Amino acid sequence: MKPQWRWFLAGVGLALAGVLLALIFMAYQMPELLLDWTNLNYCG
Amino acid sequence: MTLTKPTWRTPLIILIAGCVILTLSMGVRHTAGLFLQPMTLDHGWSRETFSFAIALQNLIWGLASPFAGALADRHGAGRTVVGAAVLYVLGLVLMSQAASPLTFDLTAGVLIGLGLSGTTFAVIMGVIGRHTTPEKRSLALGIASAGGSFGQFAVLPIGQALITAYGWQSALVLLACGVGLIAPLAYAMADGHKPAAGGGQSIAQALREAGGQKSFHYLFWGYFVCGFQTAFIMLHLPSFLVDGGLTANVGMTAVALIGLFNIFGSFLFGWAGGCGSKKNLLVLIYAARAVAILIFMMLPLTTVSAWVFAAVMGILWLGTVPLTNGLVAQIFGLRYMSMLTGIVFLGHQLGSFLGAWLGGRIFDQTGSYELAWIIAIVLSVLAALCSWPINEKPLLRPATA
Numbered sequence: 001m002k003p004q005w006r007w008f009l010a011g012v013g014l015a016l017a018g019v020l021l022a023l024i025f026m027a028y029q030m031p032e033l034l035l036d037w038t039n040l041n042y043c044g
Numbered sequence: 045m046t047l048t049k050p051t052w053r054t055p056l057i058i059l060i061a062g063c064v065i066l067t068l069s070m071g072v073r074h075t076a077g078l079f080l081q082p083m084t085l086d087h088g089w090s091r092e093t094f095s096f097a098i099a100l101q102n103l104i105w106g107l108a109s110p111f112a113g114a115l116a117d118r119h120g121a122g123r124t125v126v127g128a129a130v131l132y133v134l135g136l137v138l139m140s141q142a143a144s145p146l147t148f149d150l151t152a153g154v155l156i157g158l159g160l161s162g163t164t165f166a167v168i169m170g171v172i173g174r175h176t177t178p179e180k181r182s183l184a185l186g187i188a189s190a191g192g193s194f195g196q197f198a199v200l201p202i203g204q205a206l207i208t209a210y211g212w213q214s215a216l217v218l219l220a221c222g223v224g225l226i227a228p229l230a231y232a233m234a235d236g237h238k239p240a241a242g243g244g245q246s247i248a249q250a251l252r253e254a255g256g257q258k259s260f261h262y263l264f265w266g267y268f269v270c271g272f273q274t275a276f277i278m279l280h281l282p283s284f285l286v287d288g289g290l291t292a293n294v295g296m297t298a299v300a301l302i303g304l305f306n307i308f309g310s311f312l313f314g315w316a317g318g319c320g321s322k323k324n325l326l327v328l329i330y331a332a333r334a335v336a337i338l339i340f341m342m343l344p345l346t347t348v349s350a351w352v353f354a355a356v357m358g359i360l361w362l363g364t365v366p367l368t369n370g371l372v373a374q375i376f377g378l379r380y381m382s383m384l385t386g387i388v389f390l391g392h393q394l395g396s397f398l399g400a401w402l403g404g405r406i407f408d409q410t411g412s413y414e415l416a417w418i419i420a421i422v423l424s425v426l427a428a429l430c431s432w433p434i435n436e437k438p439l440l441r442p443a444t445a
Contacts, residue, residue, distance in 0.1 A: 024197060027205075028200075029293065029296065030201060032208045033296065
């Protein structure tokens, strides 16, 4: 694989990983999870 | 007996498989708290009934880890991981059908605890450690640790979404299907029976040797403090924030920030451990935790201070895992790495049990978490002092026949 393609794919991979992490982070604000948040106090 | 290693089982494949196994195993375990409300409501159980089973799970996980590690060291990690995955799946499926507190203790507590002991750090780190060069070992352990951290971060909202969409019983079965994927992945972990360096040593000799080394005790007690702090903060921080006048959203965002920054911290300290002294980095982590908690206590409690504290603690969260496991491999060699890291992990779980329980106990007795935070600071300083004299040099052993 050519070096420029390797860098390009690595960049795309990092960007996708960043988007995935951001989506998961936002999922922590889902209403059901907020309602159940006290449960974490017991079993984390 | 000599097993021919297939060419596809490269260090990279083993690392990727190990990361996915840790993601699944650690992630599914992290969702336990989400089942408290629906299960206790459906069965009419008290919260104590539920939390006792989860506390039992944590203890069994810690107590069984040295034995799972010894099994992996002696009979191969592949079959140990498969056996543990089967117990984990059985535990989740039977937990969905548990109708009494006793069956709940046996499934959620004992079976899942045993399953965790064979599918998490002690066994997986041992395989990864054996298949990486000393120069790259710490980085590889850091990447694997980041995989476990990613699981804790990612599977929690997935678990909640499954409960909301399909109900808690189906959610448990679906999570069991996810854990079932560990079994085929364990094929990559099958590293045969070949003894690594130190192959002439028996289990009893390895135990005597480790028990006679002060550094091993320092690692055990340092990990104990790590377990105490992480369990206390993860379980009680949201309550502490709400008691301080902040909203539930702030509490959940703090939990999410710890999870997110934990991924980067695990990787960062794994990488740093390959470049410098691992024990100095452990000293840094424990000292930084003490300073972070102290500053958090001294500043007025606001949304920003809570989030900054969560992010800092996230960075310092599981950075101890690649460093502690890496030190065990560095000092005692790879032959019994899984068993010895399993023993050190027992210290972590005892600390977790104490941190979770004592935090609640102190709050019930005094009406505040202040004393618990002070204990966390003092323990952190002691852990930093404890890590300082660790001798990182590999043990010299007389040549074996």
